[in-house]
Amino acid sequence: MQSPDISHVKDYFLALQTSVCEQLSEVDGRIFSSEMNSEEYTRPRILEEGRYLEKAAVLLSHNKGAKLPAAASERNPHLAGKPFEAAAISMIVHPWNPYVPTFHANLRFFVVDQKHWYFGGGFDLTPCYPFPEDVLHWHRTAKSACQPFGKNLYNKLKVWCDEYFFLPHRQESRGVGGIFFDDWTQGGFNRSFSFVKSVGDHILPAYLPILNKRKAMAFGSREEEFMLYRRGRYAEFNLAIDRGTRYGLQSGRKIESVLASMPPRAIWKHNWSPGLNSPEADLYNNYLKPRDWIRELV
């Protein structure tokens, strides 16, 4: 099998990065920084302390390596240690407002040993004070992204996302999920790439309406403190569990790019648990476990 040209994928990721930054800046008012990193081709674009976004990071990377890191090939151990080329885009938004969920998305393309290729990616949502209609919109948009590529595809990738974004040490989901896929070659390169573009094109349509609806809601120190506490979980997931972070640390990427997803602020409180029937308990009881959102929330 001939290796497909990575440059088309990279071009799409670059266009997506530009578009996501523009649209987020239009909502926020603040512009993304743009650094160029020459040692490898990475292009982190960061927005810090905006009007609505406490931190947003949209990172593009393209790198080659002599040995595929173990974390990138756990599902394909026979590829570990082989020469590879990878292009990826990842993005995360940590908003100021506790009523706006944190969101994360990632798309990636690997070519290993100049012949094996696969895509991976997805997007997931992490609210502190979830609104059922937001979660429904998020998952319906995810389903729309998958629809043209298989009747049951959304259901499959939704379950995959639930499994991936889970904190075993807390026995908690990270948030309300979304879709996740890896080692993706289905239907060959052109069809797989079309699917990845469909996912990419649905990211902001899934998130922006929620951001716009909640960004100006009034909140107090109680809600802010809960948001910071929940960000502690986000830090736990990224540092102790996430395969993407481990891959980044193993592949020797610039550490500030690997950890650009970290929350700008986080707190830990010993033995804290939400009050009975509180809005915080609603998150734990009704949202931090996998559910069939589209069926149950209508």
Next chain:
Amino acid sequence: MQSPDISHVKDYFLALQTSVCEQLSEVDGRIFSSEMNSEEYTRPRILEEGRYLEKAAVLLSHNKGAKLPAAASERNPHLAGKPFEAAAISMIVHPWNPYVPTFHANLRFFVVDQKHWYFGGGFDLTPCYPFPEDVLHWHRTAKSACQPFGKNLYNKLKVWCDEYFFLPHRQESRGVGGIFFDDWTQGGFNRSFSFVKSVGDHILPAYLPILNKRKAMAFGSREEEFMLYRRGRYAEFNLAIDRGTRYGLQSGRKIESVLASMPPRAIWKHNWSPGLNSPEADLYNNYLKPRDWIRELV
């Protein structure tokens, strides 16, 4: 070899916990909570939002398990998966004042398969704005703890500590180190236990004078922000690197006890670096790399 009685070790750890909590409370004014956890014998004692200590945790645990977790036996892979019994004390202080260093200490005793036993432990210091005389006092006290047990012992355990408390992804030491040891059986049980007691008895003599000297120093938002930023490194170490945390997660211990060492607050800033010749640069340039403190700081 007959297995030594774990109860003597546990009695010492319990007495040390009581003593450490009493002495820290005497400095701070605030009393430690005392929870009893019945499922296994753990006794976390926590002080939150004290006068000088933002958070202090002194944890005692005694547990038995059917299978020794991999993280507890990386250096002795033949012991993994065997039945074990463990007693441990660990402690950490996160002070409010950026001029007071964070400190951590740990002592542990394992009996595996009812016949193999070993000790482990040590203590290490993590300042934000270090004073040479504090670092010297810390390391001299560590040396005193080791002195009766071998002429060169401090040097060996100091290097071991430097190697253990290192963040490879940052190419930074966690702090200025101290001493660290593992799989310790030297001289048999009685001598090893005496050594462990010597280390335990030197913990607060190493830390309290520094705490008392710096606890009331004036500081501003710049120093506080730098402290919170450095605590991000602490979170990175604990979650992504520390073997003790991994052991805790693998052994199924109560998660709030495993993560009691987490900083109460932390921040991450993208691509931040200290200004030229600033006090913050002094930390990076002169302290976050292994040095022969006792020789160089006199």
